[in-house]
Amino acid sequence: MAGLHHLYLTVGPARFRVASTWRQPLDQLAALYKDYPASQGGYADFTVRLEPEKPWRRYIRPSVHISGDFWLPDAAPLPLSQCLLAAEMGMNLQMALGWRRHLLLHASSVEKDGKALLMTGLSGSGKSTLSAMLAEKGWRFMGDEFALLNPDTGMVHSFPRLISLKNEAIAAMQAILPDSRFGPLLTGTPKGDIRHIIPPLDAVKRMADTAKPALLLFPRFGYDPVLRDMGKSEIFVRLTQASTNYVALGETGFQALTKFVDRVPTKAMDYQSGEQAEELIDSLWSQL
Amino acid sequence: MMGDARPLIDALRAPETVLSLDGTGWTDLISIARAESLIGSLAHRLADVAVPEQIQPVLKDAIQAADLARRQALWEADCAGRALAPLNCNTVLMKGTAYVAADLDAGVGRSIGDLDIMVARDQLTAVEELLLDAGWEWVKPDPYDDQYYRDHMHELPPLIHRERDRMIDVHHTILPLTAGPTPNAGAMLDYAVRLDSGLYVMAPADMLLHSIAHLFADGDLAGGLRNLWDIDRLVRQFAGADELFWMELGVRAKLHQLEPHLARALRLTARLYATPVSENLSGSTNMTDHFYIRRLLARDGWGRENRKFTRQAFYIRSHWLRMPPLMLTRHLWTKWRKA
Amino acid sequence: MSQLYRTTAPEGIIQRPLDSMTLIFQKSSGITHMIADPVPAILEVMAEDSLTARDVAQRLAVSYDLEDSENAADVVLARLAELCTLGLVEQV
Numbered sequence: 001m002a003g004l005h006h007l008y009l010t011v012g013p014a015r016f017r018v019a020s021t022w023r024q025p026l027d028q029l030a031a032l033y034k035d036y037p038a039s040q041g042g043y044a045d046f047t048v049r050l051e052p053e054k055p056w057r058r059y060i061r062p063s064v065h066i067s068g069d070f071w072l073p074d075a076a077p078l079p080l081s082q083c084l085l086a087a088e089m090g091m092n093l094q095m096a097l098g099w100r101r102h103l104l105l106h107a108s109s110v111e112k113d114g115k116a117l118l119m120t121g122l123s124g125s126g127k128s129t130l131s132a133m134l135a136e137k138g139w140r141f142m143g144d145e146f147a148l149l150n151p152d153t154g155m156v157h158s159f160p161r162l163i164s165l166k167n168e169a170i171a172a173m174q175a176i177l178p179d180s181r182f183g184p185l186l187t188g189t190p191k192g193d194i195r196h197i198i199p200p201l202d203a204v205k206r207m208a209d210t211a212k213p214a215l216l217l218f219p220r221f222g223y224d225p226v227l228r229d230m231g232k233s234e235i236f237v238r239l240t241q242a243s244t245n246y247v248a249l250g251e252t253g254f255q256a257l258t259k260f261v262d263r264v265p266t267k268a269m270d271y272q273s274g275e276q277a278e279e280l281i282d283s284l285w286s287q288l
Numbered sequence: 289m290m291g292d293a294r295p296l297i298d299a300l301r302a303p304e305t306v307l308s309l310d311g312t313g314w315t316d317l318i319s320i321a322r323a324e325s326l327i328g329s330l331a332h333r334l335a336d337v338a339v340p341e342q343i344q345p346v347l348k349d350a351i352q353a354a355d356l357a358r359r360q361a362l363w364e365a366d367c368a369g370r371a372l373a374p375l376n377c378n379t380v381l382m383k384g385t386a387y388v389a390a391d392l393d394a395g396v397g398r399s400i401g402d403l404d405i406m407v408a409r410d411q412l413t414a415v416e417e418l419l420l421d422a423g424w425e426w427v428k429p430d431p432y433d434d435q436y437y438r439d440h441m442h443e444l445p446p447l448i449h450r451e452r453d454r455m456i457d458v459h460h461t462i463l464p465l466t467a468g469p470t471p472n473a474g475a476m477l478d479y480a481v482r483l484d485s486g487l488y489v490m491a492p493a494d495m496l497l498h499s500i501a502h503l504f505a506d507g508d509l510a511g512g513l514r515n516l517w518d519i520d521r522l523v524r525q526f527a528g529a530d531e532l533f534w535m536e537l538g539v540r541a542k543l544h545q546l547e548p549h550l551a552r553a554l555r556l557t558a559r560l561y562a563t564p565v566s567e568n569l570s571g572s573t574n575m576t577d578h579f580y581i582r583r584l585l586a587r588d589g590w591g592r593e594n595r596k597f598t599r600q601a602f603y604i605r606s607h608w609l610r611m612p613p614l615m616l617t618r619h620l621w622t623k624w625r626k627a
Numbered sequence: 628m629s630q631l632y633r634t635t636a637p638e639g640i641i642q643r644p645l646d647s648m649t650l651i652f653q654k655s656s657g658i659t660h661m662i663a664d665p666v667p668a669i670l671e672v673m674a675e676d677s678l679t680a681r682d683v684a685q686r687l688a689v690s691y692d693l694e695d696s697e698n699a700a701d702v703v704l705a706r707l708a709e710l711c712t713l714g715l716v717e718q719v
Contacts, residue, residue, distance in 0.1 A: 069319055
């Protein structure tokens with residue numbers, strides 16, 4: 001059986017060993033994650049595996065099957081040209097199914113003055129793009145995919161993986177960021193075009209710094225700008241749906257989430273442009 | 289490095305062997321243990337060992353995950369017990385749920401998936417109705433599979449609870465009806481032991497024999513290291529508590545036509561986990577044991593199953609064990625056509 | 628209506644009121660239930676006693692100044708049946 005290439009990667013509190021039949025995804029990861037801490041003596045929390053779906057698919061129309069310590073039985077393979085996406089999905093999968101040290105919220109997060117702004121919502125809400133944008137405007141980027149809530153302290157931990165931009169958001173960020181911050185353009189993925197950006201160096205250097213959750217937003221892109229109050233029951237239910245490990249954490253998850261809902265001011269935010277969102281966020285932030 | 293599942297076997301058998309592992313060795317061990325669904329058992333087993341601080345949180349997570357699995361399994365058992373209460377039949381818990389319900393060593397840290405229960409065959413229809421009333425639904429309403437299960441298998445087609453999203457398998461015996469040996473299901477039910485909850489578990493010898501039948505008859509020895517670890521734990525606990533256990537085990541193995549299976553399982557667990565076993569029952573090493581060992585250890589340090597050929601060979605064999613050839617062909621054909 | 632009910636292991640649940648709803652975390656199952664009025668009140672007045680639906684309705688009438696009627700007992704009975712399915716209440 002063929003051996004595997006591999007590399008170690010540390011993102012926030014999580015340590016990954018990414019193993020692959022091909023060098024290509026690992027080379028791309030190594031370049032994009034070059035400022036992140038590498039191996040910690042060979043220790044890892046999770047192993048991700050990128051392998052051909054069938055042995056002959058290593059060379060012929062190569063397709064990448066994503067698995068590892070935690071896996072989904074029906075995860076569809078991706079073409080080798082999208083192997084970077086496969087690696088990122090593999091790491092997401094380990095976190096979503098295996099991480100238990102924090103309550104995982106499917107949310108982006110940025111920090112200012114030790115306080116965190118969390119944004120959560122369905123795909124297309126713009127939470128990822130908003131976090132990337134704010135990261136260029138004086139906020140510290142903490143993550144665009146998962147916010148990690150510490151059940152003991154109530155603090156948010158950073159998980160600053162590559163920022164994943166989709167479709168229209170790519171051009172918008174290309175207008176303000178140098179090319180050196182971008183990964184390869186991946187076309188025709190299951191989610192359309194995807195291009196990753198490397199978070200600001202500050203976000204990487206300070207990835208162990210936690211922040212106190214100060215504001216939670218449910219952004220919705222494409223509607224007249226407005227801020228709306230939400231009932232606590234609705235917030236609670238939507239956060240349980242936005243958490244991959246709420247059930248797995250049992251009582252710990254319940255305590256952490258009810259405390260969060262009790263303490264963190266929350267609004268639904270509709271917006272049509274980055275500028276509008278920034279204005280709304282600034283107005284809320286100044287009142288905290 | 290990256291060879292086979294031996295680091296896991298070593299760590300379970302003799303926890304102090306992990307002291308010699310470096311970082312990569314630990315990462316390999318964790319991947320193997322997760323792939324074999326033994327990470328919770330391993331974490332408990334290493335409770336008294338000086339584990340490097342880099343790995344302590346991984347093991348702590350595994351212990352908490354197993355605690356949750358245990359709680360959920362007991363709750364599912366309670367739910368099934370409540371649903372079946374009007375029937376007044378003996379509901380026997382099986383496998384992982386039985387181990388945790390009876391508070392056995394085999395349940396410590398064990399991963400538990402579906403709920404498996406056994407009831408008397410003549411109660412099946414009534415059980416089915418009560419479960420459907422209480423919120424369980426058929427997993428796949430497929431007439432072919434359904435008929436196949438009802439005609440040839442040892443269980444009802446699987447049911448899933450529509451709110452809790454958990455599966456239940458209702459058995460009326462422990463092996464497919466087409467398998468060679470015919471265990472005496474009635475005797476297993478008669479000997480079952482009542483727990484405080486009102487649910488039952490099999491008597492020690494029957495419980496061990498079921499675990500053994502499960503190891504050889506279900507699938508292609510996949511997950512075999514976990515099954516064999518169950519067997520090791522059960523043997524040590526039962527034989528340690530009752531000096532007549534081996535005698536009883538021999539009698540029950542004969543009754544259930546599982547003597548060769550018992551002998552093989554005892555040899556394998558003695559070989560891999562150093563389980564103290566009765567040589568009267570285990571017999572002496574058989575040449576083919578070697579293949580079983582290789583199959584059981586077929587897992588590399590990345591967590592991948594390796595030695596595909598051995599695996600394939602076992603898969604075909606495991607189907608032959610359960611189904612007469614013609615029926616097998618028909619079964620596969622139907623599957624191929626649908627694929 | 629003579630069937631007696633009691634709550635299962637009150638120490639086994641954690642209640643958290645959130646605006647209009649109440650969350651109940653059930654330790655034995657790990658399930659979070661979201662319940663609306665009058666269920667939290669029913670659980671509260673039952674305390675640790677074994678009661679019929681009628682008894683519960685009467686206690687609600689006293690504690691919450693609700694109208695006690697045959698109809699109220701029917702409502703309570705329906706809620707008790709649901710709570711039994713969830714394992715929060717059991718028949719005695």
